[in-house]
Amino acid sequence: MNLVTGATGLVGSWLLLELSKRGKPVRAMKRNGSSVEPVKNLFLEFLDLEHFEKIEWIDADLLDLPSLSNAVKGVETIYHTAAKVGFDPRYRKKIYRTNVYGTENLINTAAELSVSNFLLVSSISTLDAEAGNQTIDENSKWNPELPHSDYAISKRRAEMEVYRTSEETGMNICIVNPSVIIGSLNSRRSSESLFERAFRKSGLTTEGITGFVDVRDVAFCLAELAEKEIWNQKFILNSEDLKFPEVFDLIRKNQNLKKMTVLSNAQLKLIKNLSKLSLMFGGPGITNAAYSALTGKSNYSNRKIMDVLDFKFISVKDSIEFHSERYLRLKSKNSN
Template identity: 45%
Template sequence: MIFVTGGTGLVGSHLLVELARKQQPIRALKRHTSDIKSIERFFADQNATEFYKYITWVDGDLSDITKLPDLLKDIKTIYHTAAFVSFDKKDDDEIFETNILGTEALVNEAIDSKVKEFFFVSSIAAMDDLNPVTKKIDELSAWNNSLTHSSYAISKFRAEMEVWRASQEGINVIIVNPGVIIGSINGRRASEKLFDQNSIISKYAPSGGTAFVDVRDVVKVLLELVQQKIYNQKFILIAENRSYKDALNYVAKKNNAEIKLISNSTLKAIKIFSSISRIFGGKYLTKATYYSLTTKIKYDNSKICKTLDYSFIPIEEAINYHYSNYQKLISTK
């Protein structure tokens, strides 16, 4: 049996559809407050309603180690996609508890329960140093403690260390590091704000850039690696390196608009203001977040492209597809 965490999330929901299509029994972990009705609707949208029956939802929390033996009973394969994503310092405790301690507990029980395979969706945020030849970040890039990191980045790096520990105990491991994931599911996710024409990010962009990838590619590549049993390796999953302005302009031009660039000096002023507003419960723009928004970081996807002879969905095509889906989702509300 397969165990999936984060099944109500963007990657997890798409993964559940593809696993269920294979008619494999799946035990999916959720919080008791999670909305699985939206996942049922997503299955219907994907013409996969008949396969939803292969999923058994279980309420639980990875931090509750007393429940983990029952959750992993008869489980041979784990897909760990659950994560708490935030760049607000106020969320640090939950970030560390979910991403680090939750992964640690899951790995410990996976070892005790004799799980055979553990597949982890990490992030490019957990990777640092540039390859001196390509001037890009690749799978050999080390974690540089001298750099400024967000709490989220630290948590994903430390979670990876836990997963590698599982491999040292004989569990077959695969780690994938997606870029910023473009996708749609129910029109309410924070990641879907990219498509919201009334959102502030639909009007302004910082000067930096990063790597982007379609959620469909993330799931397809992961399952292909599993099928070919390419174990105990990690892979960067990105389609293109793009500036934030370029990526956002793909959405803006649909409404004959254009993204305006926020200067670094303006963003720095916002950073100072946010430090004050945090006292009164506002958002806090950290030094790490400021750095990521104003730096154009490039990532290298050549390893996965060569390993699987794979071609990623172009970013403009990905945005067009999910923008159309998002519009359909919000029109039915």
């Protein structure tokens, strides 16, 4: 049995689809009250209802050990996609509870119940460039001297929990570090905010460069790594490195929207400095970590995963065309 956590989220939903296409038995873990309707619609669009109905849905909470034990019982492989994504320091506690303590509870429960394999969806934010070398690969290390978001710190700590358990128990593990994930689910998820921002009539962006990857590729790589039993390794999942304005322009051009206004690094730094007072009193603002992410120019190597799996990533252009069209269609449907 395969367990997918965060099964109603963006990565979790597309992973359910990928595993179902491969005929894998799947148990899908979700929070009580989470709707499975977007997942059902995904299956109706790209597979069929029969495969959706084969999924074993189970309500469980990463912070509730009894429900977690019930979800993990009888499982051979866990795909841990559940996470709290956010870069606002006001949500620090929620991010740590889910990403750190939730992961710790899950992998400890997995060890107690003799789960064989554990795949963690982490983030490229746990990898830092070395001085004088802006190319980041799987050998790149976490630099504690650099500013990091609470999200990045939480993902780093989650990785350490997974490594610890593997060393203590011999559990097979695999960690994937996706870049910014491009995907569509129901037009209402925070993970689809790239499109929500891009389709505003006017907007601001920054000069930074980062990596982007299609959610379909993330799902494929997770399923393929497990199927080929490639364990105890880490893989960056990244299609291309692009400037933020380039990505937003690709999304906006088909809707005849003018290009976004690009803030210079100096302008963003001024805004950051002006927001310090707000941050001091627990309000919103631009942290040093956020400024670094918005202005950084890192490049992420995808060579390892491409060589190991002998596959090519979907281009960012093709990914945006596919998901932006689907996002708009879902948004129109949901507004009726």
